[in-house]
Amino acid sequence: MDVSKQELTQLIQRLEELEAVNAIRNCINRYMEICDHLDANTNLDELMSLFDADSIWEGIGEKYSQSFGRYTTWQSIYDMFKSYTQKKSHFVMNAHFVSSEQIYVEGSTAKGSWLMLQTSTFQHQQSHLTAAKLTIDFCKDANGQWKIKHFQTENIFSRPVDYWNSTAELPVPEAKSAEVNAQDAK
Numbered sequence: 001m002d003v004s005k006q007e008l009t010q011l012i013q014r015l016e017e018l019e020a021v022n023a024i025r026n027c028i029n030r031y032m033e034i035c036d037h038l039d040a041n042t043n044l045d046e047l048m049s050l051f052d053a054d055s056i057w058e059g060i061g062e063k064y065s066q067s068f069g070r071y072t073t074w075q076s077i078y079d080m081f082k083s084y085t086q087k088k089s090h091f092v093m094n095a096h097f098v099s100s101e102q103i104y105v106e107g108s109t110a111k112g113s114w115l116m117l118q119t120s121t122f123q124h125q126q127s128h129l130t131a132a133k134l135t136i137d138f139c140k141d142a143n144g145q146w147k148i149k150h151f152q153t154e155n156i157f158s159r160p161v162d163y164w165n166s167t168a169e170l171p172v173p174e175a176k177s178a179e180v181n182a183q184d185a186k
Helices: 006-037 044-048 060-068 074-082 178-185
Strands: 051-060 091-106 109-122 127-140 144-161
Touching: 006 044, 006 091, 006 127, 006 144, 044 060, 044 074, 051 060, 051 074, 060 144, 109 178
Parallel strands: 051 144
Antiparallel strands: 091 109, 109 127, 127 144
């Protein structure tokens, strides 16, 4: 089968786009993993390596623009995250779940959006359930790495909840021991 130069160019472009989408997905997932464990031991250099040198991080909408504000330099973003990594950590437990992913790549820039659910317990033992819409612009740096260029988070809802973890036994079906299962097989 002969492949034309145009078809080959289109295939390469599609492959590059798929690789970009995967790299962007990995970038945002790593961001969430690090944010799940913000404390005095957090490697902020790793977190900040996900950002472009000329990036913006902001809370938008009525609730988040007041709560989080807008950070327009790499250093101000670093300082904002640093405030979460004190010896007495802001978070006792934090877990981010992202879904409804949409990623659109155009050359060396991209735009992504996600719905995020966040479950948190804070050092004063209050817990919250929060949902937000994330809208994030990405850019490809000179080394071919995809970086966060403009991070926006907008609150959908947030409410206090009871403490997440419980010592209650998990309701699971009664299972036969491996020994009994082996005898049944004979």
